[in-house]
Amino acid sequence: xxxxxxxxxxxxxxxxxxxxxxxxxxxxxxxxxxxxxxxxxxxxxxxxxxxxxxxxxxxxxxxxxxxxxxxxxxxxxxxxxxxxxxxxxxxxxxxxxxxxxxxxxxxxxxxxxxxxxxxxxxxxxxxxxxxxxxxxxxxxxxxxxxxxxxxxxxxxxxxxxxxxxxxxxxxxxxxxxxxxxxxxxxxxxxxxxxxxxxxxxxxxxxxxxxxxxxxxxxxxxxxxxxxxxxxxxxxxxxxxxxxxxxxxxxxxxxxxxxxxxxxxxxxxxxxxxxxxxxxxxxxxxxxxxxxxxxxxxxxxxxxxxxxxxxxxxxxxxxxxxxxxxxxxxxx
Numbered sequence: 001x002x003x004x005x006x007x008x009x010x011x012x013x014x015x016x017x018x019x020x021x022x023x024x025x026x027x028x029x030x031x032x033x034x035x036x037x038x039x040x041x042x043x044x045x046x047x048x049x050x051x052x053x054x055x056x057x058x059x060x061x062x063x064x065x066x067x068x069x070x071x072x073x074x075x076x077x078x079x080x081x082x083x084x085x086x087x088x089x090x091x092x093x094x095x096x097x098x099x100x101x102x103x104x105x106x107x108x109x110x111x112x113x114x115x116x117x118x119x120x121x122x123x124x125x126x127x128x129x130x131x132x133x134x135x136x137x138x139x140x141x142x143x144x145x146x147x148x149x150x151x152x153x154x155x156x157x158x159x160x161x162x163x164x165x166x167x168x169x170x171x172x173x174x175x176x177x178x179x180x181x182x183x184x185x186x187x188x189x190x191x192x193x194x195x196x197x198x199x200x201x202x203x204x205x206x207x208x209x210x211x212x213x214x215x216x217x218x219x220x221x222x223x224x225x226x227x228x229x230x231x232x233x234x235x236x237x238x239x240x241x242x243x244x245x246x247x248x249x250x251x252x253x254x255x256x257x258x259x260x261x262x263x264x265x266x267x268x269x270x271x272x273x274x275x276x277x278x279x280x281x282x283x284x285x286x287x288x289x290x291x292x293x294x295x296x297x298x299x300x301x302x303x304x305x306x307x308x309x310x311x312x313x314x315x316x317x318x319x320x321x322x323x324x325x326x327x328x329x330x331x
C-alpha cells in the first residue's frame with residue numbers, strides 16, 4: 001500500500017484539525033494567533049516512544065497525553081489554553097491506521113480544551129516516534145515558580161503517586177512475568193484507575209483563573225512531588241515542611257502502599273501526576289479550595305513554607321523521609 005506524501009498526509013490528517021482562522025488550514029509556513037486578554041504564556045514538552053510512553057500505547061492516548069502535559073504546564077502558570085503547534089517525527093514503520101487514531105485523539109482534546117492547532121512540522125525520523133508540542137495560553141497574571149514566601153501554605157490538586165504506580169501497572173500488562181508482586185494484589189478496579197492516570201493525565205485547566213488570582217508560586221507535578229517542590233523552593237530562596245500523611249493519595253494508591261509500603265518513595269518521586277503544586281498566603285487557601293470544589297478537584301494543604309532553605313518531609317512519627325533525588329531525572 002502506497003503511503004501518502006507529506007502534503008497528502010497533512011491535508012488528510014492534520015489540516016482538518018486546524019480550523020482556527022489564523023491557522024489558514026495549514027496552507028502556509030506560519031500562523032497568526034488571535035489577540036486576547038492577559039499575558040501570552042508559552043510552554044513546550046516533547047514525548048518520545050520508549051521514554052515517555054510505550055510504543056504500543058493506544059495512539060489516541062499518546063496524542064492526548066502529549067497535548068495534556070503541555071496544558072498542565074499552562075494551568076500551573078494560571079493560563080487558559082489558546083492554541084498549539086505540533087512537531088511530529090514519524091518512524092520508518094508508521095501506518096495510516098496509527099496516524100488516523102492519533103489524530104482522532106488529538107481532535108477530541110482540541111475540542112474538549114478549546115485549544116486549536118495552528119501549525120507545526122511533520123518529518124520521518126530514523127528513530128522512534130517523536131512528538132513535540134508548543135502550547136500557548138493566556139493568563140491575567142503569569143504565576144512563576146519564583147514567589148513562594150515564608151508563611152505561605154503548600155498545596156496540591158488531585159492525588160499524588162497514581163502516575164508512577166500506573167506506569168508499573170502498564171509495564172506489567174506488557175510483561176506479566178516481570179510484574180511486581182503488589183500489582184497482583186490489587187483489584188481490577190484499582191489497576192484500571194492507576195493505568196488510566198498514567199495513560200491519560202487530567203490537566204487542571206479549570207483552575208487556571210484561580211491560580212492566577214491567588215497563588216504566590218506554582219508549577220505542575222510532572223517529575224515527582226518531592227523533587228518538583230524542591231525546585232520551586234530553591235528558586236524562591238525558601239524551604240518548606242511537609243507532612244507525608246497530608247499528601248493526598250487515591251484509594252488505589254493506598255491499596256498499593258498497603259501491599260508494599262516501600263512504594264511511598266515511588267509515589268512521592270516518580271512523576272507523571274500532572275497536578276498543580278502551588279504556594280499561597282493562608283487567607284488565599286479558601287478561595288482556591290472553593291474553585292477546586294466547583295471544578296470537582298481535590299485541593300489539599302500539605303505543608304508550610306519556611307524561611308530556612310531546604311525541604312523536609314516527615315512521616316506520622318515525625319521522622320524525616322529520605323527520598324533520594326526526589327524526582328525523575330531526564331539525564
